[in-house]
Amino acid sequence: MLFFFLCHKDSSSKVCIRDCFISVGDDLISIKSGWDEYGISYGRPSSDIVIQNISGSTRASSGIAIGSEMSGGISNVYVNNMVVTHAHAGIRIKTARGRGGYVKDVYISDIIISNADVAIELTSLYGEHPDSYYDPDALPDVEGIVIENIMASNVTRAGNFQGLAELPFRDIYLSNVFINVTSSGLTWNCSYVVGYSESVFPEPCPELEQDPLNSLHPWSINNDDDNKSKLR
Numbered sequence: 001m002l003f004f005f006l007c008h009k010d011s012s013s014k015v016c017i018r019d020c021f022i023s024v025g026d027d028l029i030s031i032k033s034g035w036d037e038y039g040i041s042y043g044r045p046s047s048d049i050v051i052q053n054i055s056g057s058t059r060a061s062s063g064i065a066i067g068s069e070m071s072g073g074i075s076n077v078y079v080n081n082m083v084v085t086h087a088h089a090g091i092r093i094k095t096a097r098g099r100g101g102y103v104k105d106v107y108i109s110d111i112i113i114s115n116a117d118v119a120i121e122l123t124s125l126y127g128e129h130p131d132s133y134y135d136p137d138a139l140p141d142v143e144g145i146v147i148e149n150i151m152a153s154n155v156t157r158a159g160n161f162q163g164l165a166e167l168p169f170r171d172i173y174l175s176n177v178f179i180n181v182t183s184s185g186l187t188w189n190c191s192y193v194v195g196y197s198e199s200v201f202p203e204p205c206p207e208l209e210q211d212p213l214n215s216l217h218p219w220s221i222n223n224d225d226d227n228k229s230k231l232r
Contacts, residue, residue: 002096011072014212022056024132027065028084029054031074036134040100055083057102062092064108068126069169070140071101078107087116090152093142094126097164100138113152118128119179120147120159122169123191139167145195148175156183158202163192174200174208 010047011033022028033039033046051064063084084090093103113119124140142163149181152158158179163169172195181187181202190205197208 004099008103011039011042011046012049013045013047015046016050016052017054018050018052019156020054020056022054022058024056024058025060026058027061028056028058028063028087029079030062030065031077032067032069033072033074035069035130036071036098036100036138038067038130040138043072045072046070047076049077051079051082053079053081057084058088059085059086060088062089062121063087063111063113064091065089066093066103066106067140068094068096068099068128069093070103071099071138073101073141074103075105077106080112081110083112084116085114087113089118089121090116091147091150091153093122093145095124095140095142096127096129097140098129098134098138099126099140100135102141102143104141104144108145108147110149111151113150113155113222115154116152118157118160119150119152119155120174120177121161122172123160123162124164124192125162125168131150139164141167143170145169145171146173146175147177148173150179152179155179155181157181157186158188159188159190160202161188161190161193161205161207165192168192168194170194172208173197174204177201
């Protein structure tokens with residue numbers, strides 16, 4: 001087992017992070033690809049990233065975080081087997097108007113979360129910018145996110161999904177997600193998101209009960225191990 005204080009990957013490809021214990025005041029694992037107009041101009045995505053067998057705690061941030069600096073694009077991320085305790089969010093994808101870029105084809109599975117403010121959060125309202133030169137019409141594109149086999153306990157809110165009206169989150173798939181929510185009435189908050197779910201408790205918001213993504217995500221729906229092995 002390796003011990004780390006912090007692990008941020010920015011504009012990197014073909015990366016494997018595994019077998020680590022991490023205790024920090026920031027995200028345990030954070031994937032980025034440049035900030036606003038600078039990330040767009042540099043144009044170097046983060047892709048083909050494998051994260052496996054990670055445990056740790058962060059009282060202020062997230063277990064696995066993608067963004068918020070993702071303007072160069074993030075894709076083909078495979079996260080498997082994490083234990084996250086004492087976090088703001090167990091799983092978090094964060095972007096903002098003005099980022100541009102994309103987050104797509106992300107597979108997250110077999111995550112245990114405890115003592116968190118929110119189990120799963122996807123937000124396009126994470127709004128800091130490095131300066132005033134960013135393009136407010138550069139919208140982040142988030143699609144093709146698979147999250148399955150999640151067990152969470154002592155969580156204040158099950159999920160928070162906040163897309164943009166002009167470019168909602170699309171093809172968000174939840175499967176076998178079981179969350180013990182401690183505050184009554186604080187289950188799912190959803191706006192501008194379209195997806196599908198099965199075997200999720202508490203019952204997700206209607207936006208996550210659309211048509212199945214049969215042809216889009218063979219990793220989960222068709223249980224195609226060959227697709228998973230491409231990222232290993």
